Structures are given as C-alpha cells and as structure tokens.
Amino acid sequence: MSASYLLRRLLTILLTVLIVSMLVFGITQVLPADAAVMLLGENATPEQLVAVRARLGLDLPVWQQYLGWIGHVLRGDFGTSLETGLPVGEVMFTALGRSLLLALLSLLLMLVVAIPLGVVAALRRGRASDLGIGLASYVGVSMPEFVTATLVLITLGNPAFGLLPSTGYVPLTEDFRGGLARLVLPVLTVSVILVAHVVRMVRSEMVDVLGTDYVRAARMKGLSRPRILFRHALRNALLPTITVVALDIGYLLGGIIVVEEIFAFPGIGRALIVAIQQRDLPSIQAGALIMAATYALANLLADLAYAALDKRIRYA
Amino acid sequence: MSEAPAVLSVEGYDLSYGRFAALRDIRLAVPRGQVLGLVGESGSGKTSLAYAIMRHLPHSAVEGGGAIRLSGQDLRAMTAQQMRHIRGSRLGMVFQDPSASLNPTLRLGEHVIEVLRRHKRLTRPEARDRTEAMLRRVGLREPAAMMRRYPHEASGGEKQRVVIAAAFAAEPECLLLDEPTTALDVITARQILELFTELQAETGVAALYISHDLALVSRIAQRVAVIHRGRVVENDPAAQVFSNPREEYTRRLVAAVPRPDLRLVRDAPAEAAPVLAVQGMTVRYGRQGLLQRLAGRAAPLPAGAREVSLELRPGEILGVVGESGSGKSTIAKALVGLNGFEGALRHEGRSIAGPAAMDRDYRRAVQIVFQHPDASLNPRQSIGQILSRPLALYGTPDGLSRRDAVAALLEEVQLPADFAQRYPHQLSGGQKQRVAIARAFAARPKVVICDEITSSLDVSIQAQIVQLLLQLRERFGTGYLFITHDLNLVRQIAHRIAVMYRGDLVELADTAALGGPQSHAYTRALLDAVPTPVG
C-alpha cells in the first residue's frame, strides 16, 4: 500500500469528520437550550444575556459561529464547558483514554473467546456443540447491554458474594490490581454482544472457507489436519472477520455509553450522557466529534491490518 | 483393452445420494503410463467418481458394491488416516481453476513445499531446493522469484503450472485431472496440456483425465470412457470413440462437437449495404473520480476496445473471437447502448451518435442475447411477462392478441405454449436461453448480437441452440454478430470472423481464409492451439 493511498484515506477521514462536525454542530444548534442562559442562570438580566451572547459569538449567523468553532477545534481548542468552565478537549480526551482501555480489553477478550468458539462450531457443524454455540450467540446478540450489565451486577458483582468490585475506576498506574479488577465486569458486559456477533461471523466464514477449492485441494494433497485447519482455513476465515470487528467498534463505542453509565466508569460515553443531560453544548460537540473521529481512525486501522494480512489487497 | 496391470481400477462401483443413483456399476482401469479420458456432460457423475476415488465423499453419499483399487490395494478399505498419506503422495489431483485451488494467502512455493515436507519428509531447505527444480521443470522461467509470489501475483498459466508441479512433486502413481484447462484461455490451455503430456510420458504416471470436451480428450488420451447419467456407456480407444462410436449417446455427443470442417451454413449473404457499420469505435471504462476532476488531473480512462471497425450485412453471420478481456463483449454492449463510445456507428446508413440517439427503430433492429440466461431473465417475472414486454414496446405482429403472440414466440423457439406461466427457475439452462432468444426475436430484428450465448451450456444443448439460431435466420433473414471464444464453433457457422486481442481488432477475414499465410500471428497461434477432434 502506497503513501498516497494512506494520504487519501486520511483525507477521506478528514472529510468525514468535517461532515460529522457540521451535523453535530447543527444538532446542538437546535437543542432546546440557550448557552447564555445556561451560563448565567435565570437570574440574569436581558442586558447581561445580550452581552454574553456577543462575547460567545452567539449573535453571529450560524455559519460564522460554525467556522469560528471549527477553526478553534482545528487548533486543538474545543472550548470550555458551560457547566464546569473547564477546557472540554482535555476532559474529553482523558475520558476517551479510559474508554479506549475498556474497549481494547473488550476486543481482546472477544477475540480470545470468539475465534475458538467460532472454529469449533464450524468444524462440528450441525452437531450439538454447534447448535449450542449458535443458540448462545443468538441470545447474546439479542440481549441489550443494560440487561446483561444488570445480570452481571447481581451475580458476579453482587457485594453479597464479594467476588469483584462492581463499579468505579482506578487508574492502572495508581493501583494495577484494583484498577484491573474494576474493569472486569464492564469488559465482560461489553464483550457479550461482541463475542456473540463475532462467533457467528467466524463460524460462517469458516464454513465458507472449508468449502473452498483451495481447502479441498489441500485435503487432496493429503496434508495433516492441523496444517489444513490453521494454515489453509483459519487464516483466510479470519480476514473478513477483521472488517466486521472494525464495524463492531462503532457498536462498541455506542454500547460503552450504557455500560459506562451503569458501572460508573468515567469514560467518554458517560461524559457525553452527562453533557447531554446538562445541555452542555461544547461538551456534546467535542465528545461526539472525538468519538466519530476515533471510529473513523479505527476503521482505517482495520483496513491497514487487513491489507497487511491479505496479500491480495493492493492499495494503490 | 490394454493387458498391462492397472494402476487405478474401479470395479463395479455404485454410489448414490439418497434415492438418486449418482454412479452405477462403474468399471474403469488405467494402466501405468496411460491416460484415460473420462468425458461427460454436467451432472453425468464424472466429478463424483473423481471424489469417490479420492475417498472424499459427503456424508450424504451411500456407497454400494464394487472396489476402487490403487495398484491392487482397495482404497475403500483404508482408514481416513491412511488415506491422508496416500492422497498427494501416491494419488494426486489437479483441479479446474488454479485461481480457486491455490490458497490466496500462501506463497506459490509453499504449495509445493508443503507436499514435499509432508510426503517426502524433506527438511525445509531440501524441500525448497526441490521445489525450485520442480518449478523450473514445469517451465517457469524464474522459479525462485515465483516461489516468493502470492497466487494473485501470477498469471493463470503460471498458477496451473505450480499446481501441476505440486501434483507431480511426490511422484504419484496415479493422477486425477478434473478439467485442468477449462478455466484457461485457449493458447495457455494448449501449453498446459503439452506440459502435462511431457511430464506424463517422463514419469509414466497413470492419469484419469476428466473433461466435457471430447475433442480435447481425444487428442491426449489413449482411451476414452464416456459417462452418461452415472453409467460408463462407452470405453474404447480414443480414435474409435470419435470416428466410430458404438453407443447412440456417444454418437449424439460426437455429432454435437463443433467441427470446423463441417460447415453448417452454406449460403453467402447478399451483397447489400450493411445494416450495421462501425468505424473506429473506442469504448472506455469507468469515470473520473470526484477528486481527480476537482484536481483537474483527468487521466485518460482505460479503453476496453480501441478503434474497432466492422460491418455487418443483412443476413450475415459475423463471428467475433478472442480470449476473455479481449474486448469482444465491450463492443457488443456499446452496440446496444449499454456503454458509451467514440467513433462512428451507422445503422442502414443512418448515423447513431451515442446511446441517447438509439431510438425505437434502432433498438428494434438490433437485439442482444446474453451469455447467462439465469442473469438475463428477471427471476421475478413469468416467461409470459418477459416475452410480452418487447411486444408491448415494438408492437404485436399481425394483429395477434398479446397472449397468442407470446405463444407464437414460444413456438418459434420450440417451447410449449404453457411455458408462458412458468418462472425462469423452473426451466433448464437450454430452455432459458431459448426464452432469451425468443425475447430478442419478438422485435423481428435485423441483427441479433449473440454474446457467448452457448458457453455456459453443455455441448449437446449448444448444438441445439445453434441449430435454432440457424433456423430462425433462415426464416427471418436475421444477421448475427456471434461472439464466442470457441473457434471450432464459429468456424462452422460464420461467414467472416473478426479476431480481437487485448482490445484491438487484429484481423477480420472470411472464414475460409482465416489462418492462411496472410493471417495475423495471433490468429495463427490461436488456431494452432485449438484442439480439433481426431479422426
């Protein structure tokens, strides 16, 4: 893959994020909330409101406001929160870091669990273990996170059993074991749907690959079973899975919103929920934009990983 | 019957899937150093037999009596584990499409190395050296470099050479070849076939060569077995099968094989003004991307066909041949307005500037039939609906009711009238293609463009379809632009033949004159490569 391809993909992402920024900005414009009122509270006099609106540029035409905002964003300045007065970018990126930790661990767990299960199901197609895995994955895909989370909470996280701390967040740098222990339940919850989804994917890809001519050819060459399974089948079956995983990152970032809320995990999802509840416009804008950009970058990474693994793809 | 002891023998073998008997009482023997051709149409059971020999059958298969022996050992008595050591080492197999049978994520060298490591127990360096030698032997010029490539980085011919190298790597006693050249273009197929013949003679391997192509098989096999509905109906020396078939089925099969020496069309087209004339037609693909257009760096688009000039006279059959990607279908699509084009197109002297200028008169006069009837008939419409549509557009002849006109059309293509109620998936491939032809003839066209219309059909069906086309021409005086890769077929029917190569029209000549000393080098190579039937 060439440098110009990379450049082009990055430009595409930039364009995507730009459109997202317009959408998000547009949405925050029509939200039933007035930033000046938010800032001053309702004891404010009309003159004060006018003054603050002028200071914030709220009296300008929308497109000028947008340009002003995006200009600052491009320089790394997302503005300050109407609620806390803190710089929004800083707050959101810190939260994003934690969410990414949660997301990456969930992805890791998902891969470790889903691939072997998918392979087993494909190899034992039509038998009890396949049906069992299939049924479990159907249920897994169909359970909303908040149901899963609550089930996890009353079982593994139930203080009565004292198995695992159920909530909160401690930076791993402060207390590695404690921090990790607090990640277990959220990671578990987020992984359920992912695992269920990817198991089905791996299974169907694996079934397809096992039916290809080249796997049949490998069999007709009398190769050993492990060689056929790992070298010929699995490798090719996992390639399309990468793309699915990339798409799942979108789900992951969405699902994390609920999970973070329930497990009191201070990630970007919860920051966004709080921002939405408080109608804190700069925080909503920054959070949504950062999330979308993260998603777009994750997709690019998945593409690159795919290209690195699949020799057929040539990005010119 | 040869008296030498058979390397591979199948003795009274039966196989069924549920109630369907796939193979019945199969008897075959291939002695050392010999090639047995196994010929049959699709569904005849030839591939089932190959996998039965390889002992790789689906769970639903039920085997009856009989034995399959390799050098006297009954393979049916082998365990799966034992078979894994026999496959690839004593009994090899070569598949039809090298692009599909090579693992796309494995380097080409690895495909040979893994066989040597497994069956010859070589160390990796030994296996690598041996592989390099093997690849050189199968005619790859830079074997070391080739070993490092991935399948998508090699041409079809190169890939099939690698597959053959892998098949011969462990020095098997017997090889099964399942249509090993079908996916390749004519010239490459010829080279692969020659390579196989050489290697076979050199190693003395016994080979079962499976193909639908009687002409091809008759040239490389000592004996030919003809399989039909799960039975071997004929098993005789190759020359005899072709020149003097014993069975009725074989006779029909042989008759259906196109032979350029047997012309099916005798009359010559009238010396009239051309119905369709193309002058310097160039067809380009794709369109400029938004970014390029904005950047103003519009690179010229790749051309599918360049500067092609053709004329078609009334009632003439003009054959267009060339390998896939040579631009023959591109021209066809441009002629019916599916692609834009540069250059001039004239219809009965009237200039047609582009797709937009193709009015009802032009479209009525120029009809097209596509290669795959599955794709060209809308699966959600009944045959009646499909046939009514051109009638609605171009008018129903002779004041017939729409229904009667549909029935008449079906009758013209020799289908029963009640087919009007059926849906495409209820018809066989040949019947579907007849419907497609009927749809084209509903307009009473002056020209029908036939774009590879027989290539997805079995040889006997193909012959019937060609018959039908010729009858229709007789009746309506229609001219055909007959696009095909089958030189034998087109030489039977075309008045003139156009040869295309990588987008260029390299030759346009009378059929009889084709391949003469004046001919283009590519034309001659093409003609040399085509297997013509022995006898």
Next chain:
Amino acid sequence: MPDTLRHLLRTPQGLIGGGIILMALLAAIGGPAIAPFDPEAFHVRARFSGPGATYWLGTDQFGRDILSRILAGARSTLFLAVAATALGTVAGAVLGTLSAFIGGWVDEALMRIVDAVMAIPNLLFTLLIVTVLGASGVNALIALGIAFTPGMARITRSVALAVRQQDFVNAAVARGETGSFIVLREMLPNVVGPIIVEATIRVAFAVMGLATLSFLGLGAQPPSSEWGLMVAEARPYLFRNAWMMLFPGLAIALVAVAFNLFGDGLRDALNPRA
C-alpha cells in the same frame, strides 16, 4: 411468496423465530383481553411479589401484575420497533435507490454524508436526535428510524447496484425501456428481498435500541408498559424483586432473538443456493 413462506418454515430458524413472533403478535393484538389483571391496577397489599399462583410473574412497585403489563406492553414495544424499522427502511430504500440510479456526483455526495453519519456511533446519534426531539416513545421511534436510514440506504444502494449490473436490467436498457419502468418493474422486485431480510434483523436491533433509550429515560414514559421502560423502572428494585426486571428483560431478548432467527431463516429461504 407462498413458496418462500414454505421454505421459511422449513428452516429451524424461520420456524422458531416465526413461532415466537406470532405469539408476540397475538399478545400485541389480544394482550389486554387475555391479561389476567388490569395492567395499570395497583394491588397495594401485594407489592413486589415474586412469581406465584395469583400473579404468575409477580408484581411491581405499585403491585401491578407483571404478566399483564408484559402482555399489554407487547403492543407498544412491537409497534414502536416495527414502525421505527419501517421508517428507516423506507427512507433508506428511497435514498439508496435514488443514489444508485442517479449516480454521479449526487451519489457520491449522498454516500459521503451517509458515511459521515455512520461514523457517529448509532446509539450516540439516536441519543442526539431524541435529545433534540424530546423524550417519548414516538420520538424514540423517529430517532431510531432516522438512525437506521443511512445503513439501510447503504445496503439498498449496494443491492440496487448489484441488481443493476444484472443482464436482465441490461436487456431492459438495450430494449429501450424507460428509467421508471426499469427501476419499478425490473429492479425493485429484486431489491426488496434482501432488504426485507435486513429489515427483519433490524427489528431485533430496534427492539433493543428502543429498550435502551427507554432505559436511559429517553424512550417511552410511565405509566406505559413498554418493556424497556419496565426494565428501567425495575432497576432500582433489583435487589428487592429481581423478577420485575428479569421478565421484561427476557421478553425483550426473546423477541429480539425471534426477529434475528426469523431474518436468518428468511435469508436462507430467499437464497437460491439454499
């Protein structure tokens, strides 16, 4: 179509999924009639009962019968989910078909926007829309429909493009058919199959998505017995009466499973390879 139905019922997924959906539909239609109690009536003396002889699935914080509420809630849950999907599907199908058919810069621009919208995680996008519209069941429906639209547009467009490549469309073009005939008569009937499959599976997502919105307080509102809201309302009482949450949660999962199964069955039934 009856052919498809027969195929469908022959697949185990289609049969099980269809069976559950049928049950849910019955509940949606006749729910209030077959419910043992008035779903809104308080039984103050029997609050937080577990499953038992009188209240089969127990009662909630007001002593309302959970079974009756689930039966009554089937209507709003199913209706909202199906309607949201239908909205997204129709809007997406129109956009996607137009995009595919018009092509050129319109197609490119539309697909860029679709890409951009899809770059916003679905739940977040839905949240933003509901926030703008205000929390209610109907607004959640609209938001989810809008959030589904880009994905459906994408799918429709790719299916339409694939169909457009088919020779029967080429044949129609070569025959000189009008654009509208080609779109409506030749393409559309072949595009709907895959879209219906996709839409069926999306109903499962819609059920879950609506429940999630209700859970976050942005969907249906009390005293509705929409299942997601029931779960949300039950959460504070989790350690007091877990059944309150478990049963509607199961109902959601069951219906989502059913639509997933049914969609997969439909896919198999419509697939010529099967």
Next chain:
Amino acid sequence: MLVIGERDGCRPGMEALMDRPAPLSRRNLLAGTAAGGLALVGLHGAHAQTARRGGTLRISVEQAPSKLNPLQHRVGPEYLLGEMLYSGLTRLGPDMAAQPDLATSWSSNPELTEWTFRLRPQVAFHDGSALTAQDVVATFQAILDPATGSPGRSNIGPVDSVTAVDPLTVLFRLKGAYADLPVALAYTNARIIPAAVLKGGMARLDREALGTGPFRLVSYEPSRLTVLERNPDYYHPERPYLDRVEVQVFPDATARTAALLAGDSDLMLSAAPTDFARMEGAPGVKGLRTPSGQFLNVIMGCNQKPFDDVRVRRALALTIDREAMVELAAEGLGTVGADTPVNAAYRFNTALPPREANIAEAKKLLAEAGYPRGLELTLVASDRPNTRAQLGVALREMAKPAGFNINLQTMAHATFLDQVWLKGPFYIGLYNMQPTTDGIFSLLYASSAPWNESKWNNASFDKLVEDARRTADDARRRELYARAQKIMYDEVPTLIPVFFDLLAGIRTRVQGFNLHPRGAVYRIEEVWLGGA
C-alpha cells in the same frame, strides 16, 4: 431520590428555596444567637469516644459537582465541596438555628433592620492571606450582583447593603425587618472568598479553591473524583480529624450502593429508598435516616380553569390515600403531608390532621364544580428524580375512581425547566427543606414569591407571613404560622401528600457523621474513622 435538591426541582436559584431541611425539634432551643464560641464545639455529633486523627474518608455522591465556585453551587455534591473548602459567617445547627462559623457573634437593632457580625480573628485563607471584613463585604456584594449568577441572591434575606465597620466587624443593612437573617446567612452559597480573588475575576475559582474551610483542594476531576486534604491552618485547632477526603461520583444508585457495601466508599450521601433495606441488613454498613421537610408537590394553576375552583383542588386532594402514597412514592420512608409545605422538621409547625381519602366526597365536589362526568387532565412530571413519575402514576390511579382522568406526561428535566416549570398549570414539583418556615412560605406561596408556581395569591395568607417575619417573639410567630397553615389546608394551593425522609448509608467505622434534615449540611470536619 435526591435528598438535597438535585439540580432538580431546582434550577440555579430556585433550588434555593426548595431545599431546606428541618430541625430536629428536640434540640430546638439550644443554639442561641449569641452562643459564641460555645457552639463551636458542636452539638452536632456528641461523641461517646474521643475522636481519632488520620485516615481517608471516601464519600460517594450521585452527580458530578460540576461547579467549584461556591457562589454558584446549586446541588448537593457542590454544597459538600463548598462546605469543606470554604466557611460562611454562620452555619445551620441541627435544630435549624444559626451557629457561629467565621462570625463569632452577632446582634441586631430592635427593629431587626440592622445586623452587626463580629468576625473570628486570625483566620487565614488557604493561600495564607488573613480574613478581614473587606472579604466578607466583597463576597456579599458578589452574591448580590446579578452578573455572578449566584442562586443565593434570593436566599440571604432582604439585604440592602454590607459595610465593614472595622477589620473584624461587618454591618448588614436590610430593606425591611427580618428576624431570620443569621439563619439566612448560613445559606450554602454564602461562602467567604478573598476580596483580592473576586477583584481579579471569578474564573480562577472554577479550578482552585481559596477558602478558609477545614480542607484544601488537591485535585478536581468533576465527573469522577475530587480529592481534598486536611487544612492544618483551620481555625479549629483539633479539626478536621481526617487527613484526606475523596468525593467519588456514582450517578447510578445501584452502583453507589454496591460501592458502599463492597467497602469502596465509606459514606453514601444519598441513598435510594429501595436500597435502604439492603443496607440495614449488610455487615459493616448502616443506613442513616432523618425525617425532613423535603416534599413533592402537585402544582395546580389556581388562576385558571379548572383549578381556579377550590372544589376541584379539594376534590383531587380527597382522592389520595396518603398512607399508601408514603408507601408507593417513598417506600414507606417518609411522612404523610397535609398539603402545607411545613412539617415537624421545621421550627415553626402546627400539626394538622392528615386528610383522609374520600372518593364519594371528591365526586360530589367535582360535580358541584361543574364536572359531574369527570375531568380530563394532563399532569407533567420531569424524569428526575424518578419519584416524580412514581407519584404521578400513583395519583393517576388513585384519582381515577373519583372521575379524574389524568394523562401523565414525563419529560427530560432540562425540557421541563425550560417549558413547564413556573408556567404549566398541572405538574409535579420537588422542594428541599428550607431553613425557616418563612423561607418556604415566602419563596413559594406568597403572592410576591419568586417561585409562586400555583398563582394562588391569597391576601390573608400574605399578611400572616409578612407579620411573622417582623415578629421576634417565637410564640406569637408560631400562632401566625399556624393560621397561615390552616388557610393552606383549606384552600389546597398545591397537593403535598408526602414528605420524604433523608437517607444515607455509612460504613460503621465512620464516626461523628450525622444526617442533617436540611440536607445541605454535612460537617465532615467533625467526622473521624474508628477501628476497621
């Protein structure tokens, strides 16, 4: 269940008045105005054991303390930080009387229009500068300046001007007589800030805390964790006992309770009624509960149909089974209300017999009012806290048999504040306890009340409240308030069926913490940690 006025019924400012908790009546008389240094020792937690120094207290709160500037605090977690980081002139005792904080004593002229406060000498801000009267003047000027946006502006009494008499004496001149000024000055926003900081603009206070409080700010990450450490220079030589306090945010009640039960937090400042029973049973944990004046009320626009007819209001009040309502809305952790905003938690309260449900009578009244075939109404409830909807659902069911057909409409809290609050004719409000009876009456129900939601406007009621405010004699005031209460009871400007108890959870090793009925009083500097 927000104990302390979440942002909830309370937008900046309004909350003020909605959040006054009540005194434990037994201690009523103990904290005199002139108690001086005595009160310092604190009647708050009378400990049997001696307090021990050291340790970290982890407090869980239900929402992010998103403002650090104490003048702008609006919600419980912010009040908590404000109280730990800053000091006021006075503070609210458990009996709802004023106690000394930075002011050691105070006095007024006989007309109750001029008040003088003496400041504690040698008090230092966290940056080392000394507290002077100028700081107090600057602080109150900032509060009174509308540009500051301080919710306290309408809660600190009718202050006209504040002047420094000498470096340790401050004089408040009022617009009218006001007996409750020392209590009003204990208001949560009235935290003293250095004049120098205020001069430089308040933005600095969004990130740092410069107070005289018992703790200093270490780190502030609003949505997760705020860390404070002991202020060694606090004016009380022994306090605080704790070395460190961590304020953790757990928006989800279940998670918050789980954290307490698991020992991840030591003190949960607000507990959901549903989790209360669980805490009682768990080892190492106990639930704290105190009756309070916090209530949900059903606002009926008395200036428009159909609620302009007192018979309709009374009919609706008669449909409510109040005992059941305490169960349904408060899980039994509350007390029955009699449609007046004061209850036993207040200093001045006269108990009225709770209204019994009487459907027949309700029907009759409704028919007399001209609605013999019932009445269709839409009741709006915001989604936070969920008790509002809970009450709404219960009311809807209870009122049904009498012919009230109530549609419940819930909406996001922000939308509610924007579109319904103070405007709608029929919705559910939430009010925290106020320090004084005068406060709750004059902020909510008087004709001139800033949050006169029901537009009831009763002249005799107004007069009674106004008279009470100018009266120094407690017995006389009690009498005036009793008459005002009776008028409300008869007229039913709003329905107040339930008062909610304040609930908290605590690890048993935590000593010296008492739940204050007002809600916004914590006194963390008196807390210490016992053995495991």
